[in-house]
Each structure stands twice: as C-alpha cells, then as structure tokens.
Amino acid sequence: MAEKKTTKTSTKTSTKTPAKATKPPKTYNSFVKEFPRLGQAWDLMREEEEQGPFERPTVRLLKLAIAVGAGKEGAVHSCVRKAKEAGCTPAQLRHVAALAASTIGLPPAVATYSWIVEQLES
Secondary structure, X not given: OOOOOOOOOOOOOOOOOOOOOOOOOHHHHHHHHHOHHHHHHHHHHHHHXXXXXXXXXXXXXXXXXXXXXXXOHHHHHHHHHHHHHOOOOHXXXXXXXXXXXXXXXXXXXXXXXXXXXXXHHO
C-alpha cells in the first residue's frame, strides 16, 4: 500500500530518518485485498506512530519490547526486521530480551531471545 507522508508541527528539531519501504508478506497483501478498510486503518495507525516524539530506531526498539512483552513470535520477527532497517544493532535487539527478563520472567525472555536471534541469523 502506498505510504502517505504527513508532518506535524513541532518546536523540536527532528532527525528522524524516512521510513524504508518494506515488502509486506503475501498473506498481508491477501488480507488487505479482501478487507481494504482494515488495511486503511492499519496505514493510519502506522502514520500516527511516525508523528510521535521518538527517533525511528527508538520507535523500533519500543515496538520490539512491546512484542516481546506480549509474547508474539511473528511480531518479534517483524520488529527485528524493521529495527535492523532503522539502524538498530544486533546487540541492541538482543538486549531487549535481557531487559524483559525481570518483568516477563526468564523462560519467556529466553524464548523471545531465540526469536530475535533466529531473525538476526536469517
């Protein structure tokens, strides 16, 4: 889907890098073809995310942390891919799992660590 670029007036100087276009999975394309309004709603959420006060790499790390906390393997894989594109280092990505350990527990943190490493190695 075409990505719209909107701007928000702010007194802060932003050093955000433009979002790289990633190729969505085939299943996503099929889903939004069948349910176009859900695809439009998704695009609006993504546009709003870009308007926040965080730099793009920080947004990607936060999204990864949320996926880790939720225990969503597919989302973790997606977040790792997008975070790498945003310039996050493998060490930063792996450390998200370490940071989660005291909150979600060691076994889930190790599981999410394995998902992160799996995606980094692919």
